[in-house]
Amino acid sequence: MSARPATPLLDRVQSPADLRRLSDAELSRLADELRAETISAVSETGGHLGAGLGVVELTVALHAVFDTPEDKLIWDVSHQSYPHKILTGRRDRIRTLRQKGGLSGFTKRSESVFDPFGTAHSSTSISAALGFAAARDLPGGAPGDAIAVIGDGAMSAGMAFEALNNARAHAKRLFVILNDNGLSIAAPVGALATHFKDLRTQGSNQGAALFDALGFAYEGPVDGHDMPALLDVLRRARAGATGPTLIHVRTRKGKGFAAAESAADGGHATEKFDVATGAQRKAAAKAPSYTSVFAESLIAAARQDPRICAITAAMPGGTGLDRFAAEFPDRMFDVGIAEQHAVTFAAGLAAAGMRPFCALYSTFLQRGYDQLVHDVAIQGLPVRFAIDRAGYVGADGATHAGSFDTAFLANLPGVTVMAPADEAELAHMVATAAAFDDGPIALRFPRGEGVGAPLPERGVPMEIGAGRIVAPGRGVALLSFGARLAAGLGARALLARDGIALTVADARFAKPLDRALILELAQSHDALLTIEEGAIGGFGSHVAQCLAEAGIFDRGLRFRALTFPDRFLDQATPAQMYAEAGLDAEGIAAKVRGVLRG
Numbered sequence: 001m002s003a004r005p006a007t008p009l010l011d012r013v014q015s016p017a018d019l020r021r022l023s024d025a026e027l028s029r030l031a032d033e034l035r036a037e038t039i040s041a042v043s044e045t046g047g048h049l050g051a052g053l054g055v056v057e058l059t060v061a062l063h064a065v066f067d068t069p070e071d072k073l074i075w076d077v078s079h080q081s082y083p084h085k086i087l088t089g090r091r092d093r094i095r096t097l098r099q100k101g102g103l104s105g106f107t108k109r110s111e112s113v114f115d116p117f118g119t120a121h122s123s124t125s126i127s128a129a130l131g132f133a134a135a136r137d138l139p140g141g142a143p144g145d146a147i148a149v150i151g152d153g154a155m156s157a158g159m160a161f162e163a164l165n166n167a168r169a170h171a172k173r174l175f176v177i178l179n180d181n182g183l184s185i186a187a188p189v190g191a192l193a194t195h196f197k198d199l200r201t202q203g204s205n206q207g208a209a210l211f212d213a214l215g216f217a218y219e220g221p222v223d224g225h226d227m228p229a230l231l232d233v234l235r236r237a238r239a240g241a242t243g244p245t246l247i248h249v250r251t252r253k254g255k256g257f258a259a260a261e262s263a264a265d266g267g268h269a270t271e272k273f274d275v276a277t278g279a280q281r282k283a284a285a286k287a288p289s290y291t292s293v294f295a296e297s298l299i300a301a302a303r304q305d306p307r308i309c310a311i312t313a314a315m316p317g318g319t320g321l322d323r324f325a326a327e328f329p330d331r332m333f334d335v336g337i338a339e340q341h342a343v344t345f346a347a348g349l350a351a352a353g354m355r356p357f358c359a360l361y362s363t364f365l366q367r368g369y370d371q372l373v374h375d376v377a378i379q380g381l382p383v384r385f386a387i388d389r390a391g392y393v394g395a396d397g398a399t400h401a402g403s404f405d406t407a408f409l410a411n412l413p414g415v416t417v418m419a420p421a422d423e424a425e426l427a428h429m430v431a432t433a434a435a436f437d438d439g440p441i442a443l444r445f446p447r448g449e450g451v452g453a454p455l456p457e458r459g460v461p462m463e464i465g466a467g468r469i470v471a472p473g474r475g476v477a478l479l480s481f482g483a484r485l486a487a488g489l490g491a492r493a494l495l496a497r498d499g500i501a502l503t504v505a506d507a508r509f510a511k512p513l514d515r516a517l518i519l520e521l522a523q524s525h526d527a528l529l530t531i532e533e534g535a536i537g538g539f540g541s542h543v544a545q546c547l548a549e550a551g552i553f554d555r556g557l558r559f560r561a562l563t564f565p566d567r568f569l570d571q572a573t574p575a576q577m578y579a580e581a582g583l584d585a586e587g588i589a590a591k592v593r594g595v596l597r598g
């Protein structure tokens with residue numbers, strides 16, 4: 001008689017309490033099943049794969065040794081948290097990851113008690129864990145240990161070091177797991193990356209003076225795929241720690257999936273894929289991405305001007321600056337996950353006569369805001385901010401939406417703020433920024449493909465503060481800032497069926513405003529609407545201010561500012577998010593009809 005196949009252990013684990021009943025040998029088997037389940041789920045959803053595969057054994061071991069959820073497990077960035085989600089009661093929804101109404105791709109307090117703290121921007125975990133640890137030691141604080149799991153890339157950020165520096169002063173016990181896979185998204189940069197490499201390869205022979213000096217007991221390095229070794233080090237640490245403890249775990253990004261392991265980024269993020277071959281299923285692009293147009297335009301400008309240089313904070317691929325680096329390796333600076341430093345570093349370059357393009361995602365620029373105000377704007381330094389992923393980004397959800405940059409930039413004296421309506425305009429705006437030395441200048445553009453606009457042979461600098469009328473009409477006008485222009489033109493076509501002739505104009509600049517264009521539109525129409533890919537307080541607010549100052553409202557102009565709603569939208573496709581916000585063609589048309597009805 002053939003033996004019946006054993007029931008998968010994973011089917012017996014509804015929550016971490018179940019896995020704590022397993023033997024150590026069973027925990028190893030559970031890890032194998034968890035890895036297979038993670039690969040299978042992400043093959044259907046796409047998403048962050050490599051980081052999660054690298055921490056499968058670590059995830060099982062942490063939940064086995066610590067008493068989650070009373071012990072607070074905080075995953076830095078949490079792009080590696082899919083295995084954790086599977087083990088913590090979310091296996092039945094794991095194939096909804098990053099979709100509208102589904103599980104978030106990051107940890108989220110509202111999703112599970114096993115997610116004590118939401119993360120997605122990097123390097124916050126130690127501060128948050130320290131907060132939990134300090135609260136635990138005070139009357140009324142929630143009990144339990146606090147454990148931060150942070151990657152070697154995330155550890156390079158200043159914020160991580162601010163927390164490490166504070167730990168001994170504010171917590172009796174705190175666990176930091178350094179998940180060291182020798183990769184950020186790209187190759188990690190800087191002296192710390194070299195130090196971690198030395199520690200990884202030479203272990204205690206090298207010494208861990210850095211962590212000793214910061215008041216941490218250092219354990220490791222331990223092989224993060226060796227379950228018995230992991231269990232041993234975690235059990236000893238949990239039983240014996242009397243102060244902050246750092247456990248250095250060596251892992252392999254993409255572990256156990258050949259296509260991820262062999263990729264330069266360890267399979268950091270993926271489209272849906274075929275499990276057997278690893279081949280990704282990506283729809284063919286219809287137009288070049290904004291990112292690639294930015295990169296090519298910048299390279300073209302840099303060929304003409306040796307003062308042009310570029311800065312990325314650990315996102316060379318995402319910002320397109322990897323292409324720039326291939327041609328101008330000496331003029332591209334990857335500063336690691338260090339947006340604050342990136343901004344002030346760019347300010348220094350500008351003060352020294354260079355023409356720096358600081359290329360950051362909108363959401364990550366938020367971290368460099370004081371530097372933007374204090375180091376760049378007040379000094380009027382000509383730093384060029386190339387702000388990618390402006391607007392809704394889709395599957396990464398609220399934490400990664402580029403919602404606020406127009407508002408927080410356009411309120412700063414002397415800062416020029418542009419947004420292209422399409423990829424051709426972007427090429428011209430890169431040329432505009434390259435030629436502009438009169439102060440800080442920013443251009444914001446969305447994630448993903450352009451609209452298929454024919455690209456110019458080369459970008460030509462624009463007149464600063466000059467917009468344009470794209471399609472004339474009468475009665476009601478729409479003034480667009482950025483890439484909603486296409487939706488505006490779509491609304492125009494819908495409204496034409498009702499006999500409404502919508503004027504559509506492209507502002508190009510949120511600052512300085514094209515006052516002449518705004519006043520002309522206001523005076524020649526009964527109603528004026530603005531539209532932008534950003535939160536309340538941005539372009540529309542500046543136009544309203546301009547109209548109020550000119551006394552136009554006193555003359556009865558009907559005005560509406562179409563912006564993101566005043567709430568954080570969860571993950572969905574960008575199209576779904578824009579529809580939900582009422583910023584697609586149908587939503588704009590409905591708004592116009594409503595305004596005309598009064």
Ligand SMILES: Cc1ncc(C[n+]2csc(CCOP(=O)(O)OP(=O)(O)O)c2C)c(N)n1
Binds near residue numbers: 077151154314337
């Ligand atoms: C403030 C901030 N900047 C940039 C990013 C984009 N980002 C997400 S994960 C990642 C790499 C993190 O590397 P590491 O911490 O070593 O984790 P690994 O992916 O290697 O597990 C980067 C740069 C981010 N999430 N937050």
Ligand SMILES: CC(=O)[C@@H](O)[C@H](O)COP(=O)(O)O
Binds near residue numbers: 048077269318389393
């Ligand atoms: C986790 C993280 O912050 C990044 O990996 C991010 O998801 C990248 O986004 P893009 O896919 O838009 O480059």
Ligand SMILES: [Mg+2]
Binds near residue numbers: 184
């Ligand atoms: Mg790493």
